[in-house]
Amino acid sequence: MKQPTRDGLEMRGISIAFPGVQALREVDFAAARGRTHALIGANGAGKSTLMKVLAGAYDHYEGEIRIDGKPARIRKPRDAKDLGIQIVYQEVDTALISYLSVGENIMLDQMVSGMGGRQVIRWRQLHQSAQTVLDRLRVAIPTRKLVSELTLAEKQMVLIARAVAVDCRYLILDEPTAPLSSSETARLFELVRQLKEEGVGIIFISHRLPELYEICEDITVMRDGRKVASAALAEMDQAAVVQHMLGQRMEQQFPERVSQPGDIAMEVERFGDDGMLQDISLYLRRGEVVGLAGLVGAGKTELCRALFGASSGITGELRLQGRAVRLRTPHQAVSQGLALIPEERRREGIFVHEPVGANLTSAALSRYSRALGWLSPARERQASTAMIGSLGIKTPSERTLVRNLSGGNQQKVAIGKWLLADSEVYLFDEPTKGVDVGAKKDIFELIADLAARGKSVLYASSELSEIIGITDRVYVMYDGRIVRELVTADTDEEELMVYCTGGGQA
Amino acid sequence: MSASAQAKQKPSFSFLDFMYKYGTLLTIVVLIIIFGLFTDNFLTSSSLINILRQISIITIIATGLTVSLAVGGFDLSIGSTASLANAIVISLFVWHGQSLGVGIGLTILFCLLVGVLNAFLVINFKIQDMLMTLATMFIFQGIALTYTRGATVSQNMILPSGEYATGQIPALFGKLGKEPWLIVIMLVLVVLVHLFLNYTKHGRYMYMIGGNREAAELSGLPVSRYRLAAYLISALLATIGGIMIGARVMTAEVNSGAPMLMDAVAAAFIGYSVLGAGKPNALGTLAGSVLIGILSYGLIMMSVPYYAMDIVKGAVLALALAITYYKRKH
Numbered sequence: 001m002k003q004p005t006r007d008g009l010e011m012r013g014i015s016i017a018f019p020g021v022q023a024l025r026e027v028d029f030a031a032a033r034g035r036t037h038a039l040i041g042a043n044g045a046g047k048s049t050l051m052k053v054l055a056g057a058y059d060h061y062e063g064e065i066r067i068d069g070k071p072a073r074i075r076k077p078r079d080a081k082d083l084g085i086q087i088v089y090q091e092v093d094t095a096l097i098s099y100l101s102v103g104e105n106i107m108l109d110q111m112v113s114g115m116g117g118r119q120v121i122r123w124r125q126l127h128q129s130a131q132t133v134l135d136r137l138r139v140a141i142p143t144r145k146l147v148s149e150l151t152l153a154e155k156q157m158v159l160i161a162r163a164v165a166v167d168c169r170y171l172i173l174d175e176p177t178a179p180l181s182s183s184e185t186a187r188l189f190e191l192v193r194q195l196k197e198e199g200v201g202i203i204f205i206s207h208r209l210p211e212l213y214e215i216c217e218d219i220t221v222m223r224d225g226r227k228v229a230s231a232a233l234a235e236m237d238q239a240a241v242v243q244h245m246l247g248q249r250m251e252q253q254f255p256e257r258v259s260q261p262g263d264i265a266m267e268v269e270r271f272g273d274d275g276m277l278q279d280i281s282l283y284l285r286r287g288e289v290v291g292l293a294g295l296v297g298a299g300k301t302e303l304c305r306a307l308f309g310a311s312s313g314i315t316g317e318l319r320l321q322g323r324a325v326r327l328r329t330p331h332q333a334v335s336q337g338l339a340l341i342p343e344e345r346r347r348e349g350i351f352v353h354e355p356v357g358a359n360l361t362s363a364a365l366s367r368y369s370r371a372l373g374w375l376s377p378a379r380e381r382q383a384s385t386a387m388i389g390s391l392g393i394k395t396p397s398e399r400t401l402v403r404n405l406s407g408g409n410q411q412k413v414a415i416g417k418w419l420l421a422d423s424e425v426y427l428f429d430e431p432t433k434g435v436d437v438g439a440k441k442d443i444f445e446l447i448a449d450l451a452a453r454g455k456s457v458l459y460a461s462s463e464l465s466e467i468i469g470i471t472d473r474v475y476v477m478y479d480g481r482i483v484r485e486l487v488t489a490d491t492d493e494e495e496l497m498v499y500c501t502g503g504g505q506a
Numbered sequence: 507m508s509a510s511a512q513a514k515q516k517p518s519f520s521f522l523d524f525m526y527k528y529g530t531l532l533t534i535v536v537l538i539i540i541f542g543l544f545t546d547n548f549l550t551s552s553s554l555i556n557i558l559r560q561i562s563i564i565t566i567i568a569t570g571l572t573v574s575l576a577v578g579g580f581d582l583s584i585g586s587t588a589s590l591a592n593a594i595v596i597s598l599f600v601w602h603g604q605s606l607g608v609g610i611g612l613t614i615l616f617c618l619l620v621g622v623l624n625a626f627l628v629i630n631f632k633i634q635d636m637l638m639t640l641a642t643m644f645i646f647q648g649i650a651l652t653y654t655r656g657a658t659v660s661q662n663m664i665l666p667s668g669e670y671a672t673g674q675i676p677a678l679f680g681k682l683g684k685e686p687w688l689i690v691i692m693l694v695l696v697v698l699v700h701l702f703l704n705y706t707k708h709g710r711y712m713y714m715i716g717g718n719r720e721a722a723e724l725s726g727l728p729v730s731r732y733r734l735a736a737y738l739i740s741a742l743l744a745t746i747g748g749i750m751i752g753a754r755v756m757t758a759e760v761n762s763g764a765p766m767l768m769d770a771v772a773a774a775f776i777g778y779s780v781l782g783a784g785k786p787n788a789l790g791t792l793a794g795s796v797l798i799g800i801l802s803y804g805l806i807m808m809s810v811p812y813y814a815m816d817i818v819k820g821a822v823l824a825l826a827l828a829i830t831y832y833k834r835k836h
Contacts, residue, residue, distance in 0.1 A: 327755025
């Protein structure tokens, strides 16, 4: 669609490798000023990496970047900024200094590099310039307010204001709408349109397909580090986008399993929290693996935590084996036979400074202690060595500190501790994240084995191929709600992706 | 336990690793050699008894601090709690003529409220432990001062009414403050806390909470309950420390416990690295306390003027901490 104009930004044959992974392979990408370009792809497709290259976050990539036909050298963030390329990362909090005011944050670049030999800050001038920028964007946030007092949406506006406070010709927005409500999103889109009219070229990364059609003109789809399609958005409908995102996936090895679902083990109705979860109803049967599909930010992690009693403001009904219970703390959840294998395992699932053995027995320590809580090291050692053997955890001994294990083995430790606890309902949150192929296969087999022993498993993942491969039934989450319930045998990745990206809602 | 695990992993000898594990013990040995060479009667049993007597109360208080550190907390109010306990126990004897058992029992009961208050504030208001207990440190100090009206409580003191106080401090109470009992009590408490932290599930839970509170919560541990328990133990040991101060000097001086705080903090932090534990532990705290005790005593024997002693003490502490934390980062 795009004539080989010499105007605009062009990336040609961009490749970049990190230890162990080839993140980008020969990617071409072009964006024009005064237009919004959608950059789409499943998790791990390389969108963010490509944009980081453009923003100067890496210096070891191969390929060429041209701006208005002239070769540009972008090897560090400064280079990108000098060329008028600004990026607003998804994690707004890491980019803002919460102790400083809105004005200071907007004018941060000038304060860092525009002061020259001057040592004293001219406050009146600073706030005036910041106000000018905000006025231009028609954003009403007082410049003297502290950033720590702002909402997430306001913080994003401040970041965008900072980006356009200096010469901004291209603005990259990395999943800006993921944490926003629909009215906040509408407000953001107004801002995007405004910037577009001013001639800024906008590159827009998002997982929500429907919203692209509101503000984007062009689209590029990436998959597994490659560019797979690039067109005017009007020429590509949602189904086509999904097809490009998924493509022909590598076959993964999933264990053969025959499921024999029994009674309902856990059931929730009109369940929600004081955050994003609304009106969730679902049930898990004994011996059943149920998928919870959804993209990053859809609310899977929040749902798992809420089911486990680790969230505040929980509403709705929860029944275990038919009995209504209230779980206010994870402690209560565990005593009722629940187990959660959290997504952020280093932070939430394991004790890195403790040995493997202590980690494995941590959820069921009472079983390895006598009167007065006196520990029985022999029984503990026996149980943990047995678990190390049966899970195939690669560790010199049960006394090795967990921080010395690889990611996959740490994950096995995080799962193993719940196997020793012998729970009834297992909630897995992205269990294969950062785990190598071999360990993935072990984890799938473990889950199949749990189901065969009559346990219930909720398998939350954004890897749709895994959902299809391992589950019996699937709930699809989008924006804090469950939008579909499907039988795995009757669906496929494409249909799941459509629902995950907010499509198909009649 | 974890010390041997580390030793198994790394057969290669590393100077830093060695210093990390044995630095404190080595420093103690070096100090003993230096003081033994440069003073006449350092290497005698009477000096040993003297040193142990001097560190006993600090060690008891520091052991309590160690438990609060184990759950990832930090109880700064231990010095004030000790002052308060000292004031209460002596006043119960002198002002109210209570018996030994009632005096000590009531003191412990009252001071456990201190632990409850600390835990309540820290857990419910989600304020950093150190900041909150800094505030309560002032409060308890103030309560002790107000209670004694800023005066020293002692036998036959003149009461505000103009009369003499008639209560007597039981003779048995005074015995507690003399060797061997003072030292025996210290050693028993250190061993008890060591066993509790390392050989019971409760101790294991405390270390888990201290190591990663989020993960402990999601492992189903009753985190708040254990943090409360830790602050109770901390207050209990500080109270015992305060009672021992009373038993040793047979009076309740203004803020008698406050100077113990910093030595206790130093002892507990030096103790982190002892034998490669890498976390707060009771035996390490004892070693840290011994190090500080030997240092103070030796410096006195070497006739270093009292006003210059803190310089040396601070320097040794800085060195010990440097070894511990340098290793932790790398």
